[in-house]
Amino acid sequence: AQKITQTQPGMFVQEKEAVTLDCTYDTSDQSYGLFWYKQPSSGEMIFLIYQGSYDEQNATEGRYSLNFQKARKSANLVISASQLGDSAMYFCAMREGHNQGGKLIFGQGTELSVKP
Amino acid sequence: GAGVSQSPSNKVTEKGKDVELRCDPISGHTALYWYRQSLGQGLEFLIYFQGNSAPDKSGLPSDRFSAERTGGSVSTLTIQRTQQEDSAVYLCASSLGGSSYNEQFFGPGTRLTVL
Numbered sequence: 001a002q003k004i005t006q007t008q009p010g011m012f013v014q015e016k017e018a019v020t021l022d023c024t025y026d027t028s029d030q031s032y033g034l035f036w037y038k039q040p041s042s043g044e045m046i047f048l049i050y051q052g053s054y055d056e057q058n059a060t061e062g063r064y065s066l067n068f069q070k071a072r073k074s075a076n077l078v079i080s081a082s083q084l085g086d087s088a089m090y091f092c093a094m095r096e097g098h099n100q101g102g103k104l105i106f107g108q109g110t111e112l113s114v115k116p
Numbered sequence: 117g118a119g120v121s122q123s124p125s126n127k128v129t130e131k132g133k134d135v136e137l138r139c140d141p142i143s144g145h146t147a148l149y150w151y152r153q154s155l156g157q158g159l160e161f162l163i164y165f166q167g168n169s170a171p172d173k174s175g176l177p178s179d180r181f182s183a184e185r186t187g188g189s190v191s192t193l194t195i196q197r198t199q200q201e202d203s204a205v206y207l208c209a210s211s212l213g214g215s216s217y218n219e220q221f222f223g224p225g226t227r228l229t230v231l
Contacts, residue, residue, distance in 0.1 A: 033217050043205065043224060043225055044224050045209075047219050047220070050219060052217055099172070101149075101164035101171055102215060102218065103175070104149070104159075104209075104220060106159035108158050109159075
């Protein structure tokens, strides 16, 4: 079974508008971490935001926020005021507490295109 | 400070040859990870190092794949008798530790093409 599901292969958003990228996850661990990474066409993976399973507040980092709904096992990324430079692939990932070393399990990614 | 570096950035090889991919983690990072990114399989975990030991090798796809880390720093991923399905981008990441909250910092990757 897929551990991380990103159901939107591609998304379009108008510059300056907000966009939500969906992510659902599956784990039986009580302790886990959820991450979002951005991968521009240049290929590097850029860390955006982290949410711990025990964190009660939704994580925010500048224009990025994570809408964490634990009961629904969803961890959607919200990008406010989209910019042209936000065009990239976005990956949701999870680290499960029982995994020694905490390897990342990635979703298939969502390609975001920001239109001027 | 310097980020994670990988070399070479591109490698083209012929089927059946051996290749070595190198990763230099961020100084002081004890945890090091190798991942593979391919069109068909997405991003897959290969192996995790804590210091020089590899407690989790569960992602290595076959015994043609091996990795080592020396001095708690540089790591080398070796693929023997390369096959066309090994073509992918190999990404290395490092983090301060192996806890679930430790952010992983990625290198630029090595693009491997097996002809």
